[in-house]
Amino acid sequence: MLHYPQLLLRFRQRRRSTYSPASRNGAPWHRSTTALQDPHRIEARPSLIARIRSTDLLICSGSELEIGWIPLLLTQSGNPRVQLGAPGYFEASQYVVKLEIPKVIDRSLGDIHPGGNPHVHTDPRNIARIAQALEERMVQIDPANAESYRSRAKSFLERWQAALARWEQQAAPLKGMPIVVYHKDFSYFINWAGMREAGSLEPKPGLPPTPAHLADLLDRMKIQPAKVIVYSPYNSPQAAEFLSSRANIPTVMMPFTVGGTDKAKDLFGLFDDTIGRLLATAK
Numbered sequence: 001m002l003h004y005p006q007l008l009l010r011f012r013q014r015r016r017s018t019y020s021p022a023s024r025n026g027a028p029w030h031r032s033t034t035a036l037q038d039p040h041r042i043e044a045r046p047s048l049i050a051r052i053r054s055t056d057l058l059i060c061s062g063s064e065l066e067i068g069w070i071p072l073l074l075t076q077s078g079n080p081r082v083q084l085g086a087p088g089y090f091e092a093s094q095y096v097v098k099l100e101i102p103k104v105i106d107r108s109l110g111d112i113h114p115g116g117n118p119h120v121h122t123d124p125r126n127i128a129r130i131a132q133a134l135e136e137r138m139v140q141i142d143p144a145n146a147e148s149y150r151s152r153a154k155s156f157l158e159r160w161q162a163a164l165a166r167w168e169q170q171a172a173p174l175k176g177m178p179i180v181v182y183h184k185d186f187s188y189f190i191n192w193a194g195m196r197e198a199g200s201l202e203p204k205p206g207l208p209p210t211p212a213h214l215a216d217l218l219d220r221m222k223i224q225p226a227k228v229i230v231y232s233p234y235n236s237p238q239a240a241e242f243l244s245s246r247a248n249i250p251t252v253m254m255p256f257t258v259g260g261t262d263k264a265k266d267l268f269g270l271f272d273d274t275i276g277r278l279l280a281t282a283k
């Protein structure tokens with residue numbers, strides 16, 4: 001499983017011992033990235049290639065997020081079950097409405113993704129859509145266990161809808177709040193919560209913050225103040241702290257994905273903690 005550890009954790013139980021185990025230790029799922037790794041830049045290690053060689057289902061965000069490493073892994077693995085277009089290749093972002101689809105593809109503007117912003121999992125509504133699509137895919141790959149996938153997905157989605165209603169209420173005070181991001185990896189969350197992106201620390205997507213850009217951002221914030229600066233566990237906090245001390249607003253490290261903070265132990269904890277951290281600054 002690539003870059004979707006949060007889904008991995010949720011679906012782990014549903015196929016224990018039923019689906020043909022993909023890894024030698026008998027655990028059917030393998031999480032190949034962690035919240036502390038930059039999902040745009042993962043090293044195609046030999047151990048990862050070996051995992052993919054024996055896997056039945058590869059799950060990634062897609063929309064070119066992993067373009068720097070998954071194609072290489074797929075070629076090296078030679079596993080026909082998970083190649084592009086095969087049932088074992090699952091791109092989560094294909095099942096949601098994407099944001100920030102560029103009108104012009106100009107690579108001089110930075111790491112532009114022609115298919116839109118790939119960080120779709122930060123909108124909790126998207127998780128439900130992806131879970132349903134994943135359920136269908138697993139039934140397709142492993143029809144013998146269809147019933148088990150269906151009933152577990154149903155139970156997950158019921159709990160998810162209840163949590164979603166709770167999060168919508170909790171996040172209400174965030175509406176309209178101006179927020180500075182490090183990278184455009186929270187666009188879907190911002191859109192869901194009705195927040196307003198007031199700038200990003202990266203001068204262009206994928207390019208590290210520069211002193212000139214931060215000075216520029218600080219000037220803009222004097223006219224249009226922001227409330228908080230957020231970054232992900234895989235970002236260095238330096239630029240956020242620099243801006244925070246000058247603009248006199250707090251920084252918040254968001255979990256970004258499962259495992260990003262102690263409280264983000266699963267998908268439910270991910271959104272509980274993300275909303276909780278932002279609310280703490282809204283007071």
Ligand SMILES: [Zn+2]
Nearest residue numbers: 040183184185
């Ligand atoms: Zn990105």
